[in-house]
Amino acid sequence: MTAPAWQRIAEALRLDLLAAPPGAALPTEAALARRFDVNRHTVRRALDDLARAGLLRAEQGRGRFTAEEVLPYAVTPRPRFSEWIRAHDKTPLGQILSLGQAPSGPATAQALRIEPGEPVLTLRRLGLADGIPVALADHHFPTRIAGLAAALRDCTSVTDALARCGITDYLRRSTSVIARLPEPVEARLLRLPPSLPLLVTESLNTDPAGTPVEHGIARYPSSRVSLVFDG
């Protein structure tokens, strides 16, 4: 009355996986079949079991990889990227990819209550945790805020830059969430395969009086980030 082969293999692999770093590549199905001296199907049966339990992930054409750590991002009224990352004992890094004026799209114009096409100050930033991309955000600001571009270049956080321009408090008004597959440029910047979906949030931030201050679109790779809403 011994256990089936695929269960023994699953147990053996489970121990390997717990010792492996997140995101590491597993041996191929063929290699594992040789190692355990069984058919490829038997190995697959074991791997399916582990994938169902969330310990690994398969990518067709590339291989199998141990699960990456998923950082829960608490969507709060006061977003602070660095604090989020540090709360999980990782090192935050915010890279400014571009900063400049550009014509506003329809969604931004409506959110900021300006004319479509009217220029807005746009900041694109890539957020990394221990060097791994976890967020790609576009921030759109009305141009009326004096000195904001320079402040954004200096500060590591949007909140700090706005504070330097006299906006000492701003609040997330509402946040909508969609999911979609990444565009090629997003996949490249976030170092993602094109088959893994993004969580995309769109949020409007205002000052305490309700005047729109920022329209933000943030993309989070769903393999590395979950969104958590309290209440």
Place this chain on the structure above:
Amino acid sequence: MTAPAWQRIAEALRLDLLAAPPGAALPTEAALARRFDVNRHTVRRALDDLARAGLLRAEQGRGRFTAEEVLPYAVTPRPRFSEWIRAHDKTPLGQILSLGQAPSGPATAQALRIEPGEPVLTLRRLGLADGIPVALADHHFPTRIAGLAAALRDCTSVTDALARCGITDYLRRSTSVIARLPEPVEARLLRLPPSLPLLVTESLNTDPAGTPVEHGIARYPSSRVSLVFDG
């Protein structure tokens, strides 16, 4: 200095799309290339532009389709499926796919504070708006609630069924959101191509005293639903 051909084509198609019903199939690339008397690549450049703007969606091997209407789902402390759908002038329908006791998974056991494997009452429901699937939800309840199974079978809403069992108020404690591609059974039930991602929420609902009452996992096709959080 005339506009590039792909821009003229994109503008012409934009007008067509605005007049087309949601989800309608577009002509094939070959047909459009003949119509505008350009190369297939030129049509693709225009279509890519429109897809990026969210006006249409491509499905490999099937064709291109105009964007479907996206229903914004407000994630509030008191979830009411029917009210949500009716607020958008559509007819709600909740189909019970299965209802019965089953062993609890690790996540459910932790949320409901019971032993893993201890049985829970599980309800799987498909939510439709005007006949189109918009939600697939698994509700897990502790077995201690007397008469709940019968109440769930009778009532159209989880809230009503709980009320009949003496739980007159329950609140969404916290909600986490991930995105992933649908499993085959999910794609079939939601009538989705396997390439369109789902928004998957996991929420814990408690009574006012904080006792866990329900652990819910809901899947929303991102092409038809967005999630909106206020605050």
Place this chain on the structure above:
DNA sequence: ATGCATTTGTTCGTATGTATG
């Protein structure tokens, strides 16, 4: 741009062991 090698995903068919009645 094109083809090739690699890897995972899917579907056949076949055979064997095990539990049940």
Place this chain on the structure above:
DNA sequence: GCATACATACGAACAAATGCA
């Protein structure tokens, strides 16, 4: 013993995605 149903295991072939030369 026998028939049935089910899970397990192997083999072969092909499809689909990726990466590389």
